[in-house]
Amino acid sequence: MPPIIEVQNLVKEFRTFRRREGVLGALQNLFVREYMTVHAVDHISFSIEPGEMVGYIGANGAGKSTTIKILTGILSPTGGRVVSNGFVPYRERRHYTKHIGVVFGQRTQLWWDIAVIESFKLLKEIYEISDQDYQQRLDVFSEILNLKEYLHTPVRKLSLGERMRCDLAASLLHNPPVLFLDEPTIGLDVVAKERIREFLKEINRTEGTTVLLTTHDLSDIEELSRRIVIIDKGRILFDGDLEQMKARLAKYNQVKFFLKDRSQVPRLAQIETDGIVCQRVDDLTYVIRFDRGEHSSANVIRQIVNTLQVRDLLVEEEPIEEIVKRIYLSGEVI
């Protein structure tokens, strides 16, 4: 099957003018403007297969939202090629938007002062959803997202989590083949996040909806998508399988252990050889972080249990946040 979204050499430049400081500068600004070009997106290419769930991550200002805006047709690129679902989004926006779902986490597409159900009814007309499809999807969504109690509440009275669930349902009422989510879990509590993730998984499984989501919460990606695209300063630094990324880029492992009692503390020094350092967490809990290339977990554990009396011991992989942080900091394509 051909890819459902194809992006080739996408470029987006913004021209902003540099504001000078002070009164004189402000006056100068009136007459002579000094422009500078910002490359929000700088030659990006990727393609997404139908039914894929892709996590798109990057620091603030990395170009995530710009990409999503181009893909949803509300921003035109400076250069490059975009085809999504058979459309060139920014050229055929009005037809194209019939076939996509969009959620911007920071905004709502629901009408602020009217009950949620009224917004849904309006969307039914906008997207020309048949009575039967509408009723069926509304039932399913209300069930999974637990919307029933809010349907008759005006949107302005909903909490962020409730609103987000309604927005998500709204974006999927017309069963679009592609769903774009820009920070769908921003500001949500753990339970609300969990519910939204479950819902997305369910929709992806049953309807085969292709999902592209941006997020700052890497646990979203771990829960939802196998594929991760990391962007920084407008360029893609990594595009691939999440597990592969971990296997290739996780540098450190750590062993956390809990001492039996305080009498063991003086003996910690005995295992601190070969560049192994014990970090104190609390009186009885310590962590050893080591390079996977230089030490094996088995050796480290052996040394610990041979030297110390421990109550418990845990081996942990380097958290994905750490790996991603390293990728951002290095700023190099991997």
Next chain:
Amino acid sequence: MAPPGIAIAVPNNRYSPAFARTARLCLAFARVGFVNTLAFRLRYVTGIVTYFIYVSVYYFIWKAIYEHSASIEGFDFAHLLTYIGVGWIIRSFYFNTIDQDLAYQVIEGRLAMDLIKPVNIQLMYVSRAAGESVFRLALLTIPTALVLFLVYPLRLPAGFGHAGAFFVSVILSFLIVAAINFAVGTFALRLQSILGLMRAKFFLLELFSGLLLPMTFFPHIFQKILSVMPFEYISYVPMLIYLGKLNGGGLARAIGIQIFWVVILMAIGDGLWRWSTRKVIIQGG
């Protein structure tokens, strides 16, 4: 790989004529406008008082003016009072805040939410405003009319035919104002703040629509210039119909010109919208 049951864009082959579809959509938007206004119904209590005060002020001003003459520019006092009173009554129906709605949409950064919807934006805003107007008709226009007709000696329409034509004409007034407001609102996309523009438009409409005084009271050359503009078709023309000063061919022609302006102004609005969104699409919201 693609899981089973994959959804691909399928052209909508459910046949329904474009007109019926558009009408349904307009109705749905009007409904939202109606329901939305329901949330602010208390506002209209003060509205009735405000309109009453306006008309009262004009009553005393014109009464003083008419002390010295029985008829000015073809209007006797009873006619003029009806012209002003009913003029304000219909204003409570045809006015709308589409320009302001668009301005807020831009200021609050919600424009993207309009852009991701597969609809004609002007149709959406105008229909919603129509829903609001229907709501105001019940809560503001009719109560205001009752109060004013009880307190002041306003005249009834010239006849049944004129009443019917007047009704059609006022609906067209609404569409003209809506189209003008939409066109003004689109400038918010490029200018960010259109407060000044909105104020200018407000005074332009108050004066040149014939709300404050009939067009025949203006200098002759002014009248000529204004007659080729859409403004006097908002208030002056429906009021002439109401008073029975337009008949037969003249009446039909006036309504025809109203329709002409609705079509032209809406086309301009559509063009402006496209021109403005192009910039947003290039530069970002």
